[in-house]
Amino acid sequence: KEIKNIDYGKLAEEIKNQLDVRNFQKPDPFVLKIVQLLETLIVRHGIMMVGITGTGKSTVIQILSAALTALKEGGSADPLHERIKRYTLNPKAISLGKLFGMIDTTTNEWHNGIVPKLVQK
Secondary structure, eight states, rough: OOOOOOOOOHHHHHHHHHHHHHOOOOOHHHHHHHHHHHHHHHHOOOOOOOTTSSHHHHHHHHHHHHHHHHHHHTOOOOTTTTOOOOOOOTTSSSEEEHHHEETTTTTTEEEHHHHHHHOOO
């Protein structure tokens, strides 16, 4: 079966625009990495960006967020183009219970953590 090629023309244009706004270079492989992040987010519930310092991990996320938001605010009807709110969390700063939620063993009550509260917003 042939794999369908999706046209990300408008998104790629807006990615380049967002890079221009920040006076960043816009080599095609970097634009492709940003599009690949969106493709990964479409099929995954969550991701982890890893790599050495200065390789563009934060920039990829920031540019994709800005591009999708700009397209939505520009009137795009594409369901992938949505306003994006980003929250950066350091999972090592708090316990897993406070991050995701936990049951109080005394009352048997569930208490949502930070992540569920952010998702509910």
